[in-house]
Amino acid sequence: MIMANILQEIVATKRQEIAALKAQGSLAVLRRQAEALPPPRDFIGALRKKLALGLPAVIAEIKKASPSKGVLREQFDPAAIAVSYGQHGAACLSVLTDQQYFGGSAEYLKQARSACDLPVLRKDFMLDEYQVAEARLMGADCILIIVAAFRDPFISAGSHRQQEEAVVEMRKLESLAHALGMAVLVEVHDGAELELALELASPLIGINNRNLHTFETRLDTTLHLLDRIPPDRMAITESGVLTPDDVALMRGHGVGIFLVGEAFMRAPDPGTELARLFG
Numbered sequence: 489m490i491m492a493n494i495l496q497e498i499v500a501t502k503r504q505e506i507a508a509l510k511a512q513g514s515l516a517v518l519r520r521q522a523e524a525l526p527p528p529r530d531f532i533g534a535l536r537k538k539l540a541l542g543l544p545a546v547i548a549e550i551k552k553a554s555p556s557k558g559v560l561r562e563q564f565d566p567a568a569i570a571v572s573y574g575q576h577g578a579a580c581l582s583v584l585t586d587q588q589y590f591g592g593s594a595e596y597l598k599q600a601r602s603a604c605d606l607p608v609l610r611k612d613f614m615l616d617e618y619q620v621a622e623a624r625l626m627g628a629d630c631i632l633i634i635v636a637a638f639r640d641p642f643i644s645a646g647s648h649r650q651q652e653e654a655v656v657e658m659r660k661l662e663s664l665a666h667a668l669g670m671a672v673l674v675e676v677h678d679g680a681e682l683e684l685a686l687e688l689a690s691p692l693i694g695i696n697n698r699n700l701h702t703f704e705t706r707l708d709t710t711l712h713l714l715d716r717i718p719p720d721r722m723a724i725t726e727s728g729v730l731t732p733d734d735v736a737l738m739r740g741h742g743v744g745i746f747l748v749g750e751a752f753m754r755a756p757d758p759g760t761e762l763a764r765l766f767g
């Protein structure tokens with residue numbers, strides 16, 4: 489039997505936030521404001537640059553807290569963290585903007601982005617085009633689409649209609665993000681989600697090693713799915729990369745792109761820890 493998990497709780501909260509956002513004005517107005525901004529930074533280009541040099545491409549995360557670990561960092565200064573990441577070779581940033589579960593905010597994204605020249609992923613639970621326009625307006629250069637957030641855990645994985653509906657909804661977010669010049673990171677946890685992710689156009693496929701029911705992270709998740717990612721897509725291993733051995737294991741299997749949060753957030757200087765882990 490499939491049980492509800494933390495993601496379903498977060499999704500329910502997001503639906504309330506989206507309703508409040510919609511009450512403030514129309515999508516057309518938000519979109520026009522977003523279109524008037526200077527173009528986003530090149531998120532995919534920044535990853536490719538590192539890979540072309542034979543270096544790991546690290547998406548360095550800024551998150552104060554998480555549902556699995558509670559508060560990760562008491563002294564939390566997003567601008568200082570962003571500078572440190574930039575000085576120690578990060579390719580891109582990932583900034584949590586969810587307040588309730590991760591202690592994040594749009595302000596943190598703005599502060600981090602203004603303090604460096606790295607492209608920034610808005611790390612949040614995107615379900616609606618309003619959030620995509622809002623992401624650009626806060627400065628995001630990339631958005632996240634979590635495939636599991638579009639699948640009903642109480643409908644069997646084999647329900648064809650539900651899968652088609654999920655793809656339609658995800659494509660709406662992807663096409664608005666692309667129209668606004670942003671990249672899209674599509675995140676999966678298993679093979680069924682990967683099949684849906686490959687229905688989208690984005691080359692960025694994140695494999696999240698965290699089990700959303702138990703919070704356990706297993707790097708095997710990445711290793712099991714890696715062979716099923718076509719060569720025109722870019723695999724990113726996400727969550728649970730904590731030690732140089734973890735990095736070596738992934739690199740040994742040809743993984744070049746990493747999204748890392750906790751290991752950096754717990755360190756006195758997050759950028760120094762990035763250099764130690766990936767040095």
Ligand SMILES: O=C(O)c1ccccc1NCC(=O)[C@H](O)[C@H](O)COP(=O)(O)O
Pocket residue numbers: 494495549551554555556557696698700703705726727728729747748749750751
């Ligand atoms: O981090 C959590 O506890 C969490 C719980 C439920 C949904 C998502 C969650 N994390 C989001 C992430 O994907 C991670 O912040 C990211 O991959 C970095 O992971 P880590 O290096 O393990 O902090």
